[in-house]
Amino acid sequence: MIAATEADWKLLTDLLEERFGLSFSGARQDILEGRLRPRLATLHLDGVRAYYHYLRAHPGSAQEFEELTTRITNNETYFFREAAHFNAIIEHVVPQLGSPLRVEPWRILCAACSSGEEPYSLAIRLDRCRPGTLRGALADRCLRPQPAQDRTRPPRHLRRAVVPRHR
Amino acid sequence: MPSLESLFASAPLHEQLEILTALARIGADSCRPFLSNCLTHPQGEIRRAAAHALADLAVPEDLDLFLTLAADGDWVLRSEAARALGQLRLAEGRPVLLDLVRDLEPAVARTARAALAGAT
Numbered sequence: 001m002i003a004a005t006e007a008d009w010k011l012l013t014d015l016l017e018e019r020f021g022l023s024f025s026g027a028r029q030d031i032l033e034g035r036l037r038p039r040l041a042t043l044h045l046d047g048v049r050a051y052y053h054y055l056r057a058h059p060g061s062a063q064e065f066e067e068l069t070t071r072i073t074n075n076e077t078y079f080f081r082e083a084a085h086f087n088a089i090i091e092h093v094v095p096q097l098g099s100p101l102r103v104e105p106w107r108i109l110c111a112a113c114s115s116g117e118e119p120y121s122l123a124i125r126l127d128r129c130r131p132g133t134l135r136g137a138l139a140d141r142c143l144r145p146q147p148a149q150d151r152t153r154p155p156r157h158l159r160r161a162v163v164p165r166h167r
Numbered sequence: 168m169p170s171l172e173s174l175f176a177s178a179p180l181h182e183q184l185e186i187l188t189a190l191a192r193i194g195a196d197s198c199r200p201f202l203s204n205c206l207t208h209p210q211g212e213i214r215r216a217a218a219h220a221l222a223d224l225a226v227p228e229d230l231d232l233f234l235t236l237a238a239d240g241d242w243v244l245r246s247e248a249a250r251a252l253g254q255l256r257l258a259e260g261r262p263v264l265l266d267l268v269r270d271l272e273p274a275v276a277r278t279a280r281a282a283l284a285g286a287t
Contacts, residue, residue, distance in 0.1 A: 006281075032245070049188075049219065
């Protein structure tokens with residue numbers, strides 16, 4: 001692969017920011033490079049500038065942007081992933097909401113929740129401490145769910161599907 | 168090469184960009200007039216690809232051209248000029264590179280700094 005220049009990276013990352021609203025400046029450029037390298041090999045492209053040209057002008061660019069979405073966004077998701085985040089909500093946010101909201105259903109926006117594991121995990125945790133108080137709202141970036149590769153094992157999204165007991 | 172250049176006019180944009188890249192790879196002196204002409208092409212991506220190809224070639228005969236590109240309104244062309252001037256290492260390019268170090272576009276400024284340090 002030809003070494004990318006400053007301009008090569010800026011052209012590509014500006015395009016990604018314009019298209020997806022994602023920033024790949026600084027250290028995240030290494031992440032991007034790692035994720036793109038196999039794709040460039042598949043397309044027989046020898047560098048970042050050639051890939052930028054492909055995205056800008058190739059007839060298959062619309063399809064490539066779809067492919068790129070799955071490569072540069074985080075497809076990793078399963079129930080109760082990042083448990084500390086849920087703990088923080090239960091232990092720090094919920095107590096601050098206090099009694100006035102106890103009589104109203106809570107409406108929570110769980111942004112970029114992909115296939116839904118995060119809002120459902122949150123709903124399960126909240127239901128444990130405030131039964132029947134949740135009405136969920138989901139916002140999705142429409143990522144394609146990954147097909148199960150090995151049906152002899154539990155699906156990846158259930159790997160931690162043991163509901164933590166609320167303390 | 169003449170056949171590549173003749174294909175250029177009727178080719179779609181993605182093939183035009185590939186032709187410019189191919190001409191730079193061929194690296195022959197006779198490609199330079201064609202690439203220089205592309206710097207005035209109405210399509211911005213063509214101008215950028217032509218500047219990139221000329222900066223890859225970076226021959227001293229194109230010094231004036233790079234000095235002109237260094238003042239272009241398109242940051243990509245200024246960046247390519249900085250890269251080329253860094254490779255040429257000619258005294259005439261140094262004041263321009265010192266100006267480009269203060270370019271408002273950080274990518275141009277970084278390229279100019281690398282060029283002055285001899286890292287391009």
